[in-house]
Amino acid sequence: MQLKVLYDELTVRQKIKQMAKEIENYYKDKTDTIYAICVLKGSIHFFSELVLNINMNVDYSFVHVSSYAGTESTGKIRVKSWVEESLENKYVLVVEDIVDTGNTLRYILNYLKKQRPAELKIAALVEKKKYDHGIPIDFVGFTVGDVFLVGYGLDYEEKYRNLPYIGYLE
Ligand SMILES: O=P(O)(O)OC[C@H]1O[C@H](OP(=O)(O)OP(=O)(O)O)[C@H](O)[C@@H]1O
Numbered sequence: 434m435q436l437k438v439l440y441d442e443l444t445v446r447q448k449i450k451q452m453a454k455e456i457e458n459y460y461k462d463k464t465d466t467i468y469a470i471c472v473l474k475g476s477i478h479f480f481s482e483l484v485l486n487i488n489m490n491v492d493y494s495f496v497h498v499s500s501y502a503g504t505e506s507t508g509k510i511r512v513k514s515w516v517e518e519s520l521e522n523k524y525v526l527v528v529e530d531i532v533d534t535g536n537t538l539r540y541i542l543n544y545l546k547k548q549r550p551a552e553l554k555i556a557a558l559v560e561k562k563k564y565d566h567g568i569p570i571d572f573v574g575f576t577v578g579d580v581f582l583v584g585y586g587l588d589y590e591e592k593y594r595n596l597p598y599i600g601y602l603e
Pocket residue numbers: 472473474475476498499500501506529530531532533534535536537538587588
């Protein structure tokens with residue numbers, strides 16, 4: 434398989450800055466603190482870059498879930514760690530690197546809703562439109578078709594996560 438560049442480093446960083454501004458504008462009249470949840474492992478770089486560019490207070494926490502084997506979803510979500518703090522009455526923003534089948538996000542949202550946040554919003558760096566996953570994403574960076582992406586946190590069998598750009602395998 435060959436690795437090709439889809440979005441170079443500058444394009445990714447500019448997109449994240451733009452998303453951070455959108456997020457800031459949305460929240461600034463609602464709350465003084467956003468509670469952002471990073472979905473590990475893939476979202477680590479997007480999450481870090483995003484929160485560094487949001488010019489208001491952001492508290493955060495992490496969930497670690499996984500479901501992929503190679504390029505395919507197993508459909509089974511494995512939870513490796515979860516948020517420990519209370520989310521009650523918080524303005525929760527779930528930060529995902531990519532939404533594809535929507536299985537991971539559906540699972541996470543289902544549990545987070547039970548923790549009674551004031552509001553639950555979603556930011557995703559990439560939304561895949563292979564088929565309709567049916568979850569409205571509030572803040573989206575890039576929209577792609579049927580392609581398996583790597584880089585900027587995204588892996589293929591734990592490789593390529595630390596590429597500073599988004600690429601695809603062909
Ligand atoms: O919409 P879906 O089809 O569920 O796919 C999206 C999920 O797949 C990847 O996680 P993965 O299970 O590969 O774990 P990782 O983040 O640790 O790589 C990615 O980081 C998303 O969380």
